[in-house]
Amino acid sequence: MTENTKDKLDTEFGVDSRYSSEKERKSDAAALMEARLRRMKNLSKEKITKAKLMQLKLRMDEYIKHPAHDNHSNFLEFLKSYIDTLYSKRSDFARDIAVTSVSLSQVINKHREPKEEFLLKLMIHSEKVYAGFCAFPKEIWYQVYYHEKICNTMSNQKEWRPEIEKDIRVSAVL
Amino acid sequence: MKIIETSTGEKRLVDILPVEIDEFKTFKKERYFFDWKKEKHQEVYKLQIKGMSDVFGLVSIERIPEEWRIHIRLLTVSKENKGKEKKYDKIIGNLMAFVAKIALREFGELACVSLRPKSQIARHYMETYNMNLTGLTLSMEIPQILALINLYDND
Incomplete structure (x- = not known):
């Protein structure tokens, strides 16, 4: 047996x-898909929920690493995904974090910004949900929210800058 | 994610990063077992200890979104990290967990990671990563993917 063959059998x-x-x-793909679909039927609801929650965490991680400079609301998309994975009615989530359904709906529909208290409640709720099955950094909702704020502010300069900049003077001597 | 220095048992944090096109020529067959230049048009990642430039492992993958699957094309450790005398342990596991994360992030509960070993190493992957065997294809689906990610994220 040559050295190379020995290496490859290791x-x-x-x-x-x-x-x-x-x-x-193609032949492998067809057989694999058939076997996977059979196995998927036996996947428990709990495993599916855990998979969706871990997927959400990975998407949030990715967004923090590579934030998109656009006007898309990733925070709200993640929030909706989080709630809809766990609850069949969003009002049940509102009740669990002690906010009114109306204020949750206003946040989700971009009619108001989430208050500090909302973010704190979301952080604690997520800690409890993810505890025991997946490492979930407690600061992640904050990071997504403020990354998005920064990205949106920077990408919308044409809209806000002229109005703000006209009032700005630098009288200090450099 | 961490690898383990076998001589001391010390854990070292790693980065897994995309390989740039001009790096392929540095991955010689003598150290990385395959002709990695042939993979330069594929999606390839390298494993390094955080803050260091030496590459200890490589993986080339193909995303197959219509099947919610990522196929591992080629996977290797560097020569000094193979066998009983290896310097660092858990390199392959970290690369597998990294691919599992991409699959789960992209395809959620439908995610699948596949391998099609040509030699008799299938059993090793089935035993170590609890992979399913279908014909000649090994696959990790949600139960194995969740277990692997948790194992390598929480070590």
């Missing part, structure tokens, strides 16, 4: 898993 060196033909890929 289970820990890694794996070459490239398809050798399109035919091989």
